[in-house]
Amino acid sequence: MENKKLLLDIQDLSIQYDTEGGTVHAVEHLNLTLEHGENLGFVGETGAGKTTTALGIMGLIPNPPGIIADGKIFFEGEDLLKKSERQMRDIRGGKIAMIFQDPMTSLNPVMTVDKQIAEMVLLHNDVSEQQALERAVEMLEMVGIKKERAHDFPHQFSGGMKQRVVIAIALACNPILLIADEPTTALDVTIQAQVLELMHELRRKINTSLIMITHDLGIVAEMCDKVAIMYAGRVVEYASTEALYNRPAHPYTEGLFNSIPDIDRDEEELKVIQGLLPDPTNLPSGCSFHPRCPYAIDSCSSDMPPMVEIEAGHFVACPVRFEHWKNAADGNGGVKR
Amino acid sequence: MSGNTAPRMKSEAGLLDIWRRLRKNPLAMFGLFIVVLLIFFAITADVIAPYKYYEQNLINSFQSPSKEHLFGTDEFGRDILSRIIHGSRISLQVGLIAVGISVIFGGFFGAVAGYYGGRIDNLIMRGMDILLSIPSILLAIAIAASLGPGLYNMMVAVGISTTPQYARIIRGSVLSLRGQEFVEAAKAVGSSDTRIIMKHILPNCLAPIIVQSTLGVASAILTAAGLSFIGLGIQPPTPEWGAMLSGGREYIRDYAYMTVFPGLAIMITILALNFLGDGLRDVLDPKLKR
Amino acid sequence: MLKYIVKRIFSLIPVLLGVAFIVFTLLYLTPGDPARIVLGEQATEEALAEFREKEGLNDPFLVQFGNYVWKAVTKGDIGRSYMTRRSVANEIMSAFPSTLKLALSCVIAAVLLGIPIGILSAIRQNTLFDNITRFLAIVGLSMPVFWQGVLLILLFSVKLRWFPASGFDTWATLVLPTLTLACNPLAVITRMTRSSMLEVVRQDYIRTARAKGQTEQIVIWRHALGNALIPIVTVIGLQFGSLLAGAVLTESIFSIPGVGRLMVDAIKMRDYPVVQGGVLFIAVAFSFVNLMVDLLYAWIDPRIRAQYR
Numbered sequence: 001m002e003n004k005k006l007l008l009d010i011q012d013l014s015i016q017y018d019t020e021g022g023t024v025h026a027v028e029h030l031n032l033t034l035e036h037g038e039n040l041g042f043v044g045e046t047g048a049g050k051t052t053t054a055l056g057i058m059g060l061i062p063n064p065p066g067i068i069a070d071g072k073i074f075f076e077g078e079d080l081l082k083k084s085e086r087q088m089r090d091i092r093g094g095k096i097a098m099i100f101q102d103p104m105t106s107l108n109p110v111m112t113v114d115k116q117i118a119e120m121v122l123l124h125n126d127v128s129e130q131q132a133l134e135r136a137v138e139m140l141e142m143v144g145i146k147k148e149r150a151h152d153f154p155h156q157f158s159g160g161m162k163q164r165v166v167i168a169i170a171l172a173c174n175p176i177l178l179i180a181d182e183p184t185t186a187l188d189v190t191i192q193a194q195v196l197e198l199m200h201e202l203r204r205k206i207n208t209s210l211i212m213i214t215h216d217l218g219i220v221a222e223m224c225d226k227v228a229i230m231y232a233g234r235v236v237e238y239a240s241t242e243a244l245y246n247r248p249a250h251p252y253t254e255g256l257f258n259s260i261p262d263i264d265r266d267e268e269e270l271k272v273i274q275g276l277l278p279d280p281t282n283l284p285s286g287c288s289f290h291p292r293c294p295y296a297i298d299s300c301s302s303d304m305p306p307m308v309e310i311e312a313g314h315f316v317a318c319p320v321r322f323e324h325w326k327n328a329a330d331g332n333g334g335v336k337r
Numbered sequence: 338m339s340g341n342t343a344p345r346m347k348s349e350a351g352l353l354d355i356w357r358r359l360r361k362n363p364l365a366m367f368g369l370f371i372v373v374l375l376i377f378f379a380i381t382a383d384v385i386a387p388y389k390y391y392e393q394n395l396i397n398s399f400q401s402p403s404k405e406h407l408f409g410t411d412e413f414g415r416d417i418l419s420r421i422i423h424g425s426r427i428s429l430q431v432g433l434i435a436v437g438i439s440v441i442f443g444g445f446f447g448a449v450a451g452y453y454g455g456r457i458d459n460l461i462m463r464g465m466d467i468l469l470s471i472p473s474i475l476l477a478i479a480i481a482a483s484l485g486p487g488l489y490n491m492m493v494a495v496g497i498s499t500t501p502q503y504a505r506i507i508r509g510s511v512l513s514l515r516g517q518e519f520v521e522a523a524k525a526v527g528s529s530d531t532r533i534i535m536k537h538i539l540p541n542c543l544a545p546i547i548v549q550s551t552l553g554v555a556s557a558i559l560t561a562a563g564l565s566f567i568g569l570g571i572q573p574p575t576p577e578w579g580a581m582l583s584g585g586r587e588y589i590r591d592y593a594y595m596t597v598f599p600g601l602a603i604m605i606t607i608l609a610l611n612f613l614g615d616g617l618r619d620v621l622d623p624k625l626k627r
Numbered sequence: 628m629l630k631y632i633v634k635r636i637f638s639l640i641p642v643l644l645g646v647a648f649i650v651f652t653l654l655y656l657t658p659g660d661p662a663r664i665v666l667g668e669q670a671t672e673e674a675l676a677e678f679r680e681k682e683g684l685n686d687p688f689l690v691q692f693g694n695y696v697w698k699a700v701t702k703g704d705i706g707r708s709y710m711t712r713r714s715v716a717n718e719i720m721s722a723f724p725s726t727l728k729l730a731l732s733c734v735i736a737a738v739l740l741g742i743p744i745g746i747l748s749a750i751r752q753n754t755l756f757d758n759i760t761r762f763l764a765i766v767g768l769s770m771p772v773f774w775q776g777v778l779l780i781l782l783f784s785v786k787l788r789w790f791p792a793s794g795f796d797t798w799a800t801l802v803l804p805t806l807t808l809a810c811n812p813l814a815v816i817t818r819m820t821r822s823s824m825l826e827v828v829r830q831d832y833i834r835t836a837r838a839k840g841q842t843e844q845i846v847i848w849r850h851a852l853g854n855a856l857i858p859i860v861t862v863i864g865l866q867f868g869s870l871l872a873g874a875v876l877t878e879s880i881f882s883i884p885g886v887g888r889l890m891v892d893a894i895k896m897r898d899y900p901v902v903q904g905g906v907l908f909i910a911v912a913f914s915f916v917n918l919m920v921d922l923l924y925a926w927i928d929p930r931i932r933a934q935y936r
Contacts, residue, residue, distance in 0.1 A: 467645030600774030
């Protein structure tokens, strides 16, 4: 890991929102790395802080109420948090692009789609408006939209088509890093598969790294090399996809897998995770997950569990399950889900 | 971003809760204070006014503000402060009654149009559209011109001229309530239409009515003062602020206070009502926030 | 689009007929005998009877209304002044340019100031600037126009002698009336711009624009304002209407020879055909402003444009 230069290295990142109801600790001491060309799945429940982390990388935390309270975000070896707004503008869209969750509302309703793509091209390339519009049509064709529709407005497209346009905008300047925030959640299942396939293909073509934010472990298995599991503002488990799927260690990860219905196994009911995400203005002491955790012991409510590397490249923040995991792994080469 | 939006405040939230939230808004509290003060003046005008508002004293005319006459005296030697205190009676009366007329007629037409929909709705709202296409101050002028000057005619003119605005708001609220479960439920158990409208629908659209009425009293007072200013409202010697202001204009070069004080009275009243209305809108119906 | 415009103009017809009906009815119900007002106290009964016959005052109400509309549509004749016996339409048309000049100058001033102030207020929500703006906007809404006019005259023409208090021929004469009358629309436009922008800047497409690396200026002025315009344009239209109507007060303060002053003078002389003619005229003008606003919507928002096809 050390020998390769990291593309993205987030260290100890904390992001807060000051609201009337108190300070929301959206992201707490988050650490995350991403290598060139790597695909990272970023998994957790709604409200876990995934989108906030992404907006933090983009420098788009709405302030007020949001502030980056602590930490560093190294991108290509430079701390993004130390960059000026002007430098960040060049990075945004040019080097790091983002696809937002809801394609229905992500496009400007009063601008034709080609202009919305061309805007991106013009901002990061030294081209004429005419050339930018030509590039926009090219991008539209690349994502499978006919060039006759270039002058159409967003309301004339379906949801899946709009997401294609959003993808075209994000990829228009060949970004080094693409952050996709639940790009398929708002779409019909059949369209979801198409859009994922398209992203997969395009990613190979222009060779970007990807952070795929999702709560769908199926998508991660299909698209990602590595997975980070996020819970209440923290990464609780981080591993290669292979390791995580075969040998999950954190009780929360385990809970996520258990809550996926499995037709092969004849289970009476799903083992859902008890309880809800904690109130982000008032997180539990110690491990945030302990009130919902079936394995919690006394020390869980007082001590914050550190991230421990339990096998090469597999980190987990749960000392309790670590022991169990080790025994199981020693015994039969892996934990049965 | 964690989207923790507060649930929308229901209009039937307890009075106490509304009061607690309103109390946090200093401008609204200032507005309320002034309104209460004004009501107090209006009720006790005969007692607290230092002079009789109609008492002429020609030797004493055009007295600049002094200890005896805090706001000075007018061309007939009448005490301007006393006339302003009495004027609060007229202004409040005009504001409240005019808005009352608008709410009753607007409420009736709006509720009927919204509840029955279809052809009745179409007919009523087309009529309202026609009235709305005449700017309300102009409609008030036209009506007042036909009815002739006078306090009651003025109230009717102002009241009718703003009726369509209330009809629109109430129709909108009724329309959105009509399809809701509790109305369907009332229909299912065989309640009469009148009963459903009066018991179930109107109480639930009180919030926008209260807000619009508070702001409406302000604009009614303003319109009425404007009518008096151009000679279509209340006739002298009734102490109406707009008429006093209009009368003072002749002497503006030398006795500006004659114009300044009545104008100030109007402005502070309107300001107070607007502060209060804005505050109420924020508390009662965040959706209405402009 | 053209089809829509034509349709929209046709839909104005019943509205205008309705307005004419209201105005005519009000005139009809006005106490006082028109013949007496025109011919004076000394007129003989025969003269009065002859006048009533000639003017059709003995006809049934609906026949009179029919004639009124017929003459208005075919000859642009909406009656004669009781006082001058001149055509009301002519009087209004010669007064209208002054009113229009005043209303336009106010709308332009209010838009040029109100939109930037409203935007600034929105992007600096809850700062001192925003709080002061909101406070001043309510004060602006609460100012009685006629009082403000009188005070401005007192300050700027009587005391400071910077601007003339009356007349309407030079640019300087336009300053005080504009200051007086633009206050209210300025406050309304500022408030609407602020709230509309606040609504729009939290939309996802604004975040998309920022994520492209777009400058904040363009994000606000192109992406946000472009989408926030519909309610702003609506209130500008409404304000234009109230300016035309509010001219009734301002014009008499500043002695501007416009439709408003014509009407106020007519009110004082009980010259009702002129009053009602003025109301009718301004209502027609207001309807056309609203039509323009509707057409502007289509220009601003492609979704509305699509419905018009």
